Every structure is written in structure tokens, then in C-alpha cells.
Amino acid sequence: MNQKTLKIMEYDRIKQALRGYLVSAAGQHELSQLQPTTDVKQLQIWLDETKDGADIYRLESGIPLPKLDDIRPHLHRLEMEATLNGLELAQISRVLWTTGSVVKFFRDLEEKEIDLRRLNRVVKELVTLPDVTRRLRTSLEGDGHITDEASPALRQIRQHITQTEAAIRTAMDQYTRGKDAKYLSETIVTIRDDRYVIPVRAEYKQRFGGIVHDQSASGQTLFIEPQAVVGLNNRLRQNQIDERHEEQRILAELTALLAPYQDEILRNAELLGHFDFVNAKARYAHQIKASEPKLSLDNQVNLRQARHPLIDQKKVVANDIKIGRDYKAIIVTGPNTGGKTITLKTLALVQLMGQSGLFIPANENSVIGVFDDIFADIGDEQSIEQSLSTFSGHMENIVAILKQADERSLIVVDELGAGTDPQEGAALAIAILDEIGTLGSYVMASTHYPELKAYGYNRPDTINASMEFDGETLQPTYHLLIGIPGRSNALDIASRLGMPSQVVAAARGLTDQDSQDLNAMISDLTEQKRHADRDAEELQIQLKEANELHDQLQKQFEQYQQQKNQLMTDAKRDANRLVDESRKRANQIISDLRKKQLAAGHSVVKEDELIAAQGALNALQQDTKLQKNRVLRREKSKHDFHKGDSVLVKSYGQVGVLMQQLDDEHWEVQLGILKMKIANNDLEKAKDPAKSKKQPRASVRRSGSSGMSPTLDLRGHRYEEAMAEVDRYIDSALLAGYPSVTIIHGKGTGALRKGVTNYLKRNNRIKSFGFSPANAGGDGSTVVRFK
Secondary structure: OOHHHHHHOOHHHHHHHHHOOOOEHHHHHHHHOOOOOOOHHHHHHHHHHHHHHHHHHHHHOOOOOOOEOOOHHHHHHHHOOOOOOHHHHHHHHHHHHHHHHHHHHHHHHHHOOOOOOOHHHHHHHOOOOHHHHHHHHHHEOOOOOEOHHHOHHHHHHHHHHHHHHHHHHHHHHHHHHOHHHHHEOOOOOEEEOOEEEEEEEHHHHHHHOOEEEEEOOOOOEEEEEOHHHHHHHHHHHHHHHHHHHHHHHHHHHHHHHHHHHHHHHHHHHHHHHHHHHHHHHHHHHHHOOOEOOEEEOOOOEEEEEEOOOOOOOOOOOOEEEEEOOOOOEEEEEOOOOOOHHHHHHHHHHHHHHHOOOOOEOOOOOOEEEOOOEEEEEOOOOOOHHHHHHHHHHHHHHHHHHHHHOOOOEEEEEOOOOOOOOHHHHHHHHHHHHHHHHHHOOEEEEEEOOOHHHHHHHHOOOEEEEEEEEOOOOOOEEEEEEEOOOOOOOHHHHHHHOOOOHHHHHHHHHHOOHHHHHHHHHHHHHHHHHHHHHHHHHHHHHHHHHHHHHHHHHHHHHHHHHHHHHHHHHHHHHHHHHHHHHHHHHHHHHHHHHHHHHHHHOOOOOOHHHHHHHHHHHHOOOOOOOOOOOHHHHHHHHHHOOOOOOEEEEOOOOEEEEEEEEEEOOEEEEEEOOEEEEEEHHHEEEOOOOOOOOOOOOOOOOOOOOOOOOOEEEOOOOOHHHHHHHHHHHHHHHHHHOOOEEEEEOOOOOOHHHHHHHHHHHHOOOEEEEEEOOHHHOHHHEEEEEEO
């Protein structure tokens, strides 16, 4: 990428802003190497990583990274087989500990099901060394100090040092606090040559004996090691020497522990620096409210409300900038101080940021190109005396640009052709733009020359633009107007500033009619665009309000549907309660009828009529499941009936075969020897007995007369299933008119037996019950007699 352009666009200030968010030396190094790329694949990888970093920052406040020092010199010394000092080892230890922490962090993100584009693959390159990390963390503090836990020998030596120092202080206290204190210059204990001494007046030096280590500048005070503590000081010194030797041994041991992993440690440091750099990009994007740009391989740039990143975000004016689709050249005309230069810089700098893998200060869904090079000729105007050198400098830049530019280049030029005769400058500007068009480059150029306005209309792939001025205040609004050339406001501004009206009128008279007509046309176009923009804003507000209203109505409709379903469910529950009460009364009536029939000796009501009547009553039971319940949807398949299907008659708990469909709501069902008319909602498809290895319900052998067995076998059933089976069986036995039945529950743990007993006690239709005789199963079965 053109280095001069990077300097003109103050690209280094963007990097400087990123630097403030970095905490690692490796991250600083990666930032120093950052340059815009032309490799589309690499650029997409960078943007994906920035997107991951932005998501992590939004959800988890960023990847947790502490301050990490540059460990490359330490690893270089390690490669030379030198022994590392405590601080160097501590800094490497911090890198290894952070490696494990980052790996765990990403593992937690995966468990939270946070989707990432790329960083979850990058983190797999980290190599954790848990044993090495644990040993370093145990042996070293953050500042490199070796801990007592580094080795048992070191702990013992330091204990001896502590004990010896305590003995020395106790001995010294006898001099500083006892009767000998009057011979001291000060009642303190100090150190000279790593040995404890006391300050003694020179005239009493023979009083304490021992060794003189130093004297004061005046010679009046001697620092003496009393004879009584010489032995203790000797022992302390030996302990200190032993401590240094043990520390050196530990450092050598820890260094040797790291030696086999030099490459892994260096790669870990680089990857942690890379994560640090991703963190910085995410935090910077958050600060400037930047968004992810989309890439256009054919360089169709569409920046939505782009902002210059180096201007205060509270003051900067956003603009839509498009180039590459309908036109490849934008000619921005109009007077100074309108914001033309900043707009040109915004286009170039935002494009450079995007091609560096950074989020751009523009609204979402903005699109950038991938240019092979970006050229710029932007400079502040100079004084009249320097105008020749200004023009020469601009021309040198333009010549260099034309030599290097091609169809994949973006060129921004400020004040094209300025600094020379206006007529020649305009002609030169047109010729330069034609040459850029011949090269196929993309260009955005600003100019004062009115001749360029006509150029923007006449040339293909070229469009005019201007910076908006408020017609009332004659102040710039800094908004870019695409498709409208700039107009001159000089005479209006002069009049507003108090220029005599006759002077302004004379100036207008000297202006040719074509120029006045052009300015009037431009003014009209500007006003029309302002109205169009205002209408568009109002429509956008109305659309937003309509969408919000639609969402609100949709939400209320869903609430209504939920309330309706709930009310329906409640109604069905109330209906079921009534059905249950009616069923109980019907059962009582049927029981009374059977007793009367038995007493009369003949049947007044046929058994199949009783069963059909009870089935019709059971069919009134309502299904309270919601229509959208997934379980209910799965159950629908169970009600697709065909002739010959095996079906479960839910009201009897028995399996039968469909014989024929009587009408839309009823089927004829063969139940044993009986053929019955059963409602559809009382039927459910059952597994084919020939294909089913084990029926979920108790098998019932049918007799020739009743169609059901007088014996229920519950062995092998779960408790809840068995209790439900007993309830259904008792109902069927009562309907069949059996005076008694036998329930086989087995002995086992006694749970089924106890459950059956409790059920029979609660059922008021049971006359009596008891265990079977010993030769018929004993307490493994229960005989039940009905009222």
C-alpha cells in the first residue's frame, strides 16, 4: 500500500488509538506490523476475527488477558543454554498461566453455545503445559522472588535464617535497652557488610570487643559487631550463602524444565498477543461505534453514514458515499470550508481501515472494496508567494500517481489543478480526469473550477457532487450531495456580511448570464434534494412506526390466541368434571340394575346396550391438550383408521378390530364375540398383536360368554402402570357382571400387594377381598368380591 497515502490519511493515528487498548508486548509487535492488505482471503480472516472479538467484548467484556511482557529475549537466552533469573522465569510463567486461562475461557464460551467464526479454531493452536505451569507458579512470585515452596531445602534454610536473625535481635536488644545503651551514639541496630552492628561512641570502642566494620564521617561513631554476636552473624552469613546456592539450583532446575518447550512457549506468546490485538480492535470499534464492512470483489463501495474516525464523534457529520457501481468518478465542486477535504479523507481512511481488518465508522451493511492501492494528493493551500511550488508539488504527485495507478486503484485528489491560471488549471484537471478514466481507476476529486461541473454531466461513469450550504444562514452543513454540483455563494455571503448593495449589484452585472442561470439551477436542485431527504426521513419514521405497530398487534394477537386456548382448556376441564360425576352416577345406576336383574332372574337391559351407553358417556370426555402441542401432533397418526386395523377402545381398555365404518363419527368394532358401535374419538390405533412382542397392558383371555378373563396378572408391571390396570380391570369386571375376580400381584417386595390392598379399601364397589387359598397362590394373589 502507498506509504505516502498512509501518512496523508494519518493512518498511524488509528494505530496509536489501538495501541492504548493493548496489554501485551506481542500485541504491540503485531500492531506495529499492521498494514492494509490486498489479499481478499486474508482480509476476510481478519474481519472474522474482529467480529468474534466484538461479540466476545459485547457478551463477556473481552478475552481475559493480563499484562504480558516480551519474553523473546528470555527464550533467546534459553536457547543459548543460559540460566534464567527469577523475573524472566516469572514472566514466562505468566504466559503459560494465561494460556491455560484463555483455553478455559473459550471452552466456557463453547458450553454457552456462543457461535464464533474463527477464534475457536485459533485457540486450539495454544499448547497448555499444566505440570510446568504449576511448578513455576508454585516456585515463583510475580516479581520473580522464589517462594519457600520451591524446595524443602530452601524452606528449611530460610527457617534457620529467621531463627538466627531472631537470636541476633535478642542479643542486640541487651545493648540497646540495657545498661550499655549509654555508650551508644544511638540506641539502634543497623547493618554493615551484611552483618548486624551497633553505633558505639569512639571512646568506648573497647567496651564491647568484637569487630569494627565502619565509622561515621566525623569519626565520633564506630559501627561495631559485638563479640557476643559474631558467632551468630557468622551462622547467619553461612545460611544466606546456602540460600543463594539453593536459589541458583532452583533457577537452573526451572530453566531446564522449560528448555524442551521453547517453540511452544514462543508460539503461545504470539497467539496471546494476537488475541490481545483482537481485543484492541473490538474495543476500538466499540468506542467509535464502528460496524463490520462487507467486501465487494468488484469494488462497489457503499459507505452508509460514514464518519471520519479522528474527529470528535459528537461533532462529526456522517455522509453516504457511493462509488463503483453507477459511476467511478465523483467531482466535488463548491467553495472552501464546506467539508470537501474531510469527505475525501473519510472515503480513503475508512477504506484503509477496512482493508486492515478493522471495523469501519459507518452504519451496518456498508460495503468496501479491495483496492490494490490507494493514492492521495491532499494538502493545505499555501501563500501566494508559494503558489508556484504548491502547483509543482501537486503535479509531481499526480504524475507519480498516473504512473502507478490501474483499474484496481482508488485515487482521491483535493483541489485538482489548483495553484495556476484558472483557465489552464481547469483544462489540465479535465485532461487528468480523462487519463484516470482511461486507466480505469476510481477517483474522487474536489475542485473550484466551474468547468468541471459540465464535465461531470457529460462524461460517462462520472457524477457531480457538492457540499451542502444552508441557503438562509449561508453556513456549510458538511453534508455531501451526490448528483448536484456546487454553486458559488460568494456574492450572497458578501451581501450578508454588509457589502454595499451597489457593489454586489455591479458584481452580478459582471457575471455572465450562464453562470447566474447555472447557480439558480443548482440552488433549485439543492432545495429539491433537501425536500426529498426530508420526505424520505418522514417516510422512514412512518415505516418504523408501522413496523412497531405491526409487531405490537402481532404480539397482542398471539396473546389472544393463548388466552383463547386457555379458556378452551378450562372449559374442557369443567366439562370433564361433569362427565366424571355423570359416570359415577351411571355406574351406580348400572350396578343397581344388575342387582335387580339378578333378583328378578331375567335380563331387562342387554349387556351390549349397557356397554354402548357407558361408551357414549366416556366419549364426552374432552382432550385438554392444546392444538399446537407437539405430542398431540404426533398422536394424530394414531387416528388414521382403516378397515382391519387393530384399535384400542379407550373407554374399556381393550383391543379390537375395525370391521366397517358406519358413518363419519363411528366404526363397527369387533371386541371378542361382541360387535359394537364405537365413536372415533374413543378409538386409537394399537400395535398389531402378531407383531408386538409384549403388550403394554395386561393380557386378558376371553371366555366364551363374557369376552374377558376373571383373572388379572400384574407380575412384571411397574407400580403406576399396575394401579392404572387394576382400576380399568375392576370397571370392566363390573360391566361384565362378574361376582368376583382374582388379581395376581406376586409376593416380591410387597409393594404391588400393598398398592392393590389400598386401592380395594378405597373402592366402595368392593364388597370384600382377601388372599387366595394356600393351594391357589396364597398371599401372592387377592380374591375380590363385588357388591
